Structure formats: C-alpha cells, structure tokens
Amino acid sequence: MASVDRTLVADLPLFAGLAPEQLDELLREAQSVRYPKGMTVFQQDAEAHSFFVLLHGHLRVYKLTPDGQQVVVRFVSAGEVFGVAMAIGRTTYPATAVAVVDSIALVWPSVAWPRLIAKHPTLAVNTLQTVGSRLQDAHARVVEMSTEQVERRIAHALLRLAQQSGRKVEAGVEIDFPISRQDVAEMTGTTLHTVSRVLSAWEDRGFVAGGRQKITILEPHRLFVLAEGGLP
Amino acid sequence: MASVDRTLVADLPLFAGLAPEQLDELLREAQSVRYPKGMTVFQQDAEAHSFFVLLHGHLRVYKLTPDGQQVVVRFVSAGEVFGVAMAIGRTTYPATAVAVVDSIALVWPSVAWPRLIAKHPTLAVNTLQTVGSRLQDAHARVVEMSTEQVERRIAHALLRLAQQSGRKVEAGVEIDFPISRQDVAEMTGTTLHTVSRVLSAWEDRGFVAGGRQKITILEPHRLFVLAEGGLP
DNA sequence: CGGGAAATTGAGTCGGTTCAAAAACGGTGG
C-alpha cells in the first residue's frame, strides 16, 4: 500500500500549520481505502475504530431513529475530516456514513488519535474549528426548522448543498452527486411528496431544473430571496 | 480584584488534566465578573472580545432571526465554558447570552486564547469535547424536530432540562431557574399556546406540576415513556 | 392594591401530511 502524496492533502484545513515532515509522518500511519458506491463506511452505534479524511467522492451521513426513520445529518465532500467520534469523547459512531458515489478515504485507527494530538496539538485546534463550524450548521438548521415553513427550509437546504457540493454548469449550479427527493426531505424534516411538489413549482417558475436524482439551480439569487423570506 | 480559588474550579471539565500551577497561571489572567439577572453577557454578531466559564447562576442563550423571532440555543449552567467563538473560528458571537438569575463568570480576553492553547494544548482538547457534545445535542434536536410531533419534543426538552439543570425536591425534579412556557416553545419550535396546553394536560395526568416560570417533573419515567413514543 | 407579565383556554383555519395511484426514468438482459 503506497504512501499518499503529501501535495494531495497539504492544503486541507485539518493539516493547516503542520510542517511537511510532520504531515509525512501522519500520512505514513494512514491507510488509503476505496469505498464503492453504496458501501457503508461506518455504522451508527458501532465501535469507533477509525477516523477519516475523504480524498475523493461523497458520503451521505444519516441517523436512524428507533422507529426506523432516517434523518440526513450532512453530505461529506472531498477534503473533509469525518468519523472523529473519539475526538469528541465518544467510543461509538453517532451516525451511519454511506458512499453515494465511488469514494476514497484516508483512514487512521482511533487509538492513534490521543498520541497524534499529543504530538501535533495543531490537529486538535484544527479539528475544533471543523467541529465548531458543524455546530453552527446544526444550529442554523435548528433555527430554520423552528421558524421557517417548508418551502423556505428546502430553499436553504438546496443553497447549502450548492455551496458545499455545487458544480458550475452552463445552465447554473448542479449538485454534483446523486440526490433524491427523499434525501432532501430527510434533510429538511418533511416528506418526499412535499419536496416533489415544491421542486415542481420551482421548475415551473424556472428557478431550478430537476431530473432523476439530480437538481440544478438555475436562479441562485431568486432562490436566495425566497429562502430569506422574499414574497412567494 | 482577588484571584479565584483554584479549588473552586479544579474539577471543571475544561481544566481536566492541568497541573495546579498551570491552573493558577490561567486563573491569574481571568477576571471574575458579576451579571445581575436580566443583564446581557454578550450579544449576537458583536465582536467576540471574551470567552467565559460560568461560576454561578444560569444563562439563556438564544438566536434572533432577521424577522425578530427568538430560538433558544441552550441554557448554560455553572461550570460550563461558553462564548468560545474564537476557538471555533469566529470573530463574532453567534448568539446572545442573558443572565436568567444573578450570575458570576470567569472572563478571559479572546486574544489570549491562541497563546493559552499553545501553552496548554489540553485546553483545546477539552474544549473539543465540550463542543463535540454540544454538536451531538444539536443533532439530537434536529432529529427530534424532523421526526417527532410537538408533545414528544416538549417531553424531550423537559427531560434534557431536568438532566442539565434539575434540582431534586420532595415531589420530584424541578428546573432550578425561572423558565416560561415561551422559553420552552422557543426550545422546541412551537408556540407558547401549545406548550401551555400540553403542560396543562400533563398536569391533569400528574406527570408534572406547573407554576409561574416554574416546572417540576413529578413522574420522570412516565415522561420518558411518552418522549420515546409510548402510547399517549 | 394596582399594573403588567405570564398562563390558560376556546374556536376557526390551514400547511403539510397521509393515503392512493399513476407516470417517468434508467438500467438490464434477452
């Protein structure tokens, strides 16, 4: 298993402020693992044996409720750390992560975490920033779910997706991984029926273009106005 | 301004793993500040000049939406760190904190944070745990708001409040700071009217006892069953 | 004892869910 090229990951936020030799040292301990589309990377409530950095692809992270409903926590894009259960004081994963497209991740054993942060405290600081921004995302979502009705929540979700995983195409910005109406419903606390209705209405108005597991935002600004409470 | 006694704070999670001398060193840089009931400790979007540890009292932390609605993020209890905007990579506070009873906090200037964690990396590690558990709380809330209807959400909110700030009394467990129906509504994404109706119904059934800005849980187990989806 | 905030309770309304069915799409195998 060949070592990972430093230049591929040197710019990631997690490794900010590390010297090249330190980075090499870290990478030497990591495994690079392929996850084909549909494969589970880790499972909710399972022992948190590893933590990860996504090199390529996209993951869908979701929580399963006791009665079997899924709630999408987020989608992981290339370059992000994930599965850092140990760092936040857990011994099990709080959610399940599944590859939505063929993906590749760097994998470290969780047991190495305490030693790694002892040697490179910068890692803890950088992870703190990452977890902090996720906390802000989560709070933003709580605020939205508390105060906005469905249409605006969907608009916000789409804008966030576009920002995090958008790809510019001729017509606008498209979410660059397969995403269903059901996924959007599970991100916004509604049903796939309502999402379908809303997207259809937007399509009629020319804000977005749909497709099977595909959403393209044609008029980001219009959508933004709608998300912020501009007249319907 | 007398220095704070080490023994008062030595057991706080934030300071876990620090040597007594290190702790003294930290405390020497802190100010102890009193916040009378009703006073704002920091304001959303204001420059994050300080970070804090609450020594005594309770704070209400909330976000204000553009259209003026409030959403309660959490209540801070004694012993907790708060206002660590700098640590999570922000220059402004993401929410407003107000004392709900007379309170006292240790205050450090935010500019000291980088220096402090450089010297005591344990601080970053401990803060990471704290922020991590807040992230889990926030996600739990998102899941609840996505999948549960109002009554169960209120039950969950009350149980969480009891756990974090409950005080055992003869009759059961009471929330040990003044909390209104409106507060509960802003924690659960509903209206004070609905909260009032639900609490009244519970009171009739003997699960809780109410009062002006007061809630006592008489039957925690019954409430728990209800929260987890047991028959209404 | 008066004033204001907090809480209670009723009635009417509606956004979004639930239930139901059909249509569209894309991959697969003959």
Next chain:
DNA sequence: CCACCGTTTTTGAACCGACTCAATTTCCCG
C-alpha cells in the same frame, strides 16, 4: 435494440395537528 422491471417522481384528494386569533384569568412585584 427493444421490452421489462424496480426505483424514483409526480400529482390528486382527504384529513388533521398545530398555529393563529381572541379573550380571560392568574399570579407576582412594586
């Protein structure tokens, strides 16, 4: 290349939980 099949999406109709609107009561503090 085309027909088939499972998944995804669309759309209609009925229903209901919670909100809104409105009024009254209770309680605490000054």
